[in-house]
Amino acid sequence: MNGIRLPSADGGFRLHRPSAAPLGPYACGPARSRTLYAAVHVAAAPPSTPGGGGPVVDWEATLGFRHRLWAQGLGVAEAMDTAQRGMGLDWPGAAELIRRSAAEARAVGGRIVCGAGSDQLPPGRVHPLAAVTAAYEEQLAHVEDCGAGVVLMASRALASAARGPEDYLEVYGTLLRQSSRPVLLHWLGPVFDPELAGYWGHDGLDGAADLLVALVGEHPRKVHGVKVSLLDAEREKDLRRRLPAGVRCYTGDDHHYPELIAGDGERASDALLGIFDPIAPIAARAALALDREDPDGFRALLDPTVALSRHLFAPPTPLYKTGVVLLAWLAGYQEHFTMLAGLESARSLPHLARAYELADLLGLFPDPELAGARMRRLLSGQGVEA
Secondary structure, three states, rough: OOOOEOOOOOOOEEEOOOOOOOOOOOOOOOOOOOOOOEOOOOOOEEOOOOOOOOOOHHHHHHHHHHHHHHHOOOOOEOOOOOOOOOOOOHHHHHHHHHHHHHHHHHHOOOOOEEEEEOOOOOOOOOOHHHHHHHHHHHHHHHHHOOOEEEEEEOHHHHHOOOOOHHHHOOOOOHHHOOOOOEEEEEOOOOOHHHHOOOOHHHHOOOHHHHHHHHHHHHHHHHEEEEEEOOOEEEEHHHHHHOOOOEEEEEEEEOOHHHHHHHHHOOOOOEEEEEEOOOOOHHHHHHHHHOOOOOOOHHHHHHHHHHHOOOOOOOOOHHHHHHHHHHHHHHHOOOOOOHHHHHHHOOOOOOHHHHHHHHHHHOOOOOHHHHHHHHHHHHHHHHOOOO
């Protein structure tokens, strides 16, 4: 296979020779030692008629991708940040996505949790706390009615409306008392969404962690786990030590996930990660290594993926979705590198080229020739001769 000239951030070029040894097909059941969810992207397609508005969801590709994850033993975390919640996917779209994905999960016995938030409230204004609570209640009821597990997502509206820690305790307490089954709480740090700065009513992470631990302590039977997305491994380790027995810590740290999932001999994190979307075949193999009590094998498989993850989640971190969708297109899992809200243009061409290179070195493209051809097409469309 001929090499591809890839543009570099410094204005130069480098020659990359596509992989000749991609990972083969892989199918397995869920791991026993850890619970692993992939926060999944939405495949979009251009509108079918000229002037038909922006991109629309490609339901066949979107749901087909979820079936690939279930076949590899991974759970699906639906309608989360990776699915462009708040960045192209509105609540009506998310509600339909949840309904369809939950039905597909039931059909195959796949594990699924879905995000419930308050994003149906219009942005750009401060809403009364009662309105924020009612919005959460609507989404919580929808997810439960669809038969899926609930992730109570961090809320921009609540971050704007709350006057202090007591407001967070009031809103979350109300929701936890209403939930029919234990839920996951999501602590999404401002590195992922700057509008969530000061969440839990504290500017500092120490006070925020104290509030979250207190909330879980008040409702231990209603909290299945806490998802921590701070990109701070030591902070996560400290929090998981403080959680009540039986309440799990799910890492959302796309920089340090191998060490956090492997554990420290006393505690280990489960996972709910956006990076598991593109690296699912490796994550599935690694999880089974833990089942075999082979931590070295686990790290040998997962550690090499960190370079790709850190690249995709480089600042501005919320734009990581662009790289995730690029890799799904290059892998042949969807027919278009098109995203809701035009987010495919959010990253530079050198950034996308490096994402392709790192993923190819990991063997993540089932058909390297197809991936190479699509990468050349993308470069050519931008005036770069590959």
